[in-house]
Amino acid sequence: MQSGKCAKCDKVMLHVIVEHIIIKTTNYNGPEFHGASFLCPNCKAVISVSYDPLTLKEDIASLVVQKLGR
Numbered sequence: 001m002q003s004g005k006c007a008k009c010d011k012v013m014l015h016v017i018v019e020h021i022i023i024k025t026t027n028y029n030g031p032e033f034h035g036a037s038f039l040c041p042n043c044k045a046v047i048s049v050s051y052d053p054l055t056l057k058e059d060i061a062s063l064v065v066q067k068l069g070r
Contacts, residue, residue: 006040006042006043006045006047007045007047008040008043008045009040009042009043009045011040011042011043013040013041013042013047014041015041016038016039016040016041016047017038017039017040017041017044018036018037018038018039019036019037019039020034020035020036020052021034021035021036021037021049022034022035023035023049023051031059031063033051033052033055033056033059034051034052034055034056034059035049035050035051035052036049036050036051036052037049038050
């Protein structure tokens with residue numbers, strides 16, 4: 001059995017809730033990327049935030065194609 005606990009509510013987390021988010025730069029003028037936030041299933045506290053690796057790959061490919069003018 002796993003014993004990972006939430007840092008906020010101290011309950012054992014056997015899974016997390018994943019929500020889609022948009023990641024922006026601090027000045028909000030740069031490119032936006034798809035991301036995911038990982039939440040405690042008990043108290044909904046944010047455990048971690050990350051780029052979505054699948055859409056990040058697509059976003060990077062789109063930016064490269066756009067920069068190449070195709």
